[in-house]
Amino acid sequence: MHGTPIIVPVMHQQRSEPRLSPSGDTEDIESVEDIEDIVLRLAPRLAYFAGVARTEHVTRAAQEMQVPQSTLSRAMVRLEQDLGVDLFARRGRTVSLTHAGRTFHASVERALAEIERAADEVRADADPATGKVAFGFLHTMGAETVPGLLQAFRAEHPRVRFSLVQNYGEAMIERLRAGELDLCLTSPVPDAPDLVARRLDEQKLRLVVPADHRLAARKRIRLAEAADETFVTLEPGYGMRRITDDLCKEAGFKPRIAFEGEEAETLRGLVAAGLGVALLPPPAVPRPGVVELTVTSPRAAREIGVAWLEGHPDTPPVAAFKKFLLSRRGNLLTS
Secondary structure (H helix, E strand, C coil), X not given: CCCCCCCHHHHHHHCCCCCECCCCCXXXXXXXXXXXHHHHHHHHHHHHHHHHHHHXXXXXXXXXXXXXXXXXXXXXXXXXXXXXXXXEEEECCEEEECHHHHHHHHHHHHHHHHXXXXXXXXXXXXXXXXXXXXXXXXXXXXXXXXXXXXXXXXXXXXXXXXXXXXXXXXXXXXXXXXXXXXXXXXXXXXXXXXXXXXXXXXXXXXXXXXXXXXXXXXXXXXXHHHCCCEEEEECCCCHHHHHHHHHHHHCCCCCEEEEEECCHHHHHHHHHCCCCEEEECXXXXXXXXXXXXXXEECCCEEEEEEEEECCCCCCHHHHXXXXXXXXXXXXXXXX
């Protein structure tokens, strides 16, 4: 018995060998269901087993766990039947662990400790005063807007913690759907049946040109006047790239793109180096070597909104931060 695996005998009782899917790559779903059935049967008895194993006395364990002794005894018998091994050597109400019992006990204690750690973590994350918010936002909002928002929010909730993620819009929506984010600030404001989105503010866009460019002496420009220019833009998938393409189309041309990047300030550096022009939101601080022109036609702006999953329950700290963001409607941006 000492060399007998604990779980394998149960699998053999359920099925002589697992069936494979037609592709031969994965086990038939019934095998997965067998494993889930084993776990469902074993899990409720693990804490009982750990209590008996620690005390090596059924009556004492029952008193400590405040359960009837008969319930505890039956649970241990059923656990051994499910596993197909003897976990205890019995001498009246006193028991001692067999070799298999000691092996199983070590793993059970680790599993229970991990469950308790996870329970403590989720309780801490949901605590109204000290819980955590997983918050995503656009790169362009990381220098001033988001720090300002967090500073204002924590004036009233000083101990709430944040897990911050900077990314482009589509990537944040994917992480929102995956449950990795509670809320995200994004642009354009998404329109999808599984999301709730609220428009918070609008940010005007500018045509950024090199300081020695032929248009640099201007303050305002119609976008059509830049039809012959080379553009530097964010990569496809970024909200600003889609907005750039749409505005240029509305102005009557398709932009000639020389460089694609992942970050607005990198694009400003490319513009300063004379490698093209760009449509961008205002910078956190003025960038030398470029001039930023107001676009008069078409109307160049992007909407900023907050999004979250439809029907997803909020912890108290998430609910508080969501309420705070919605209260900043029309007054979100610092620039």
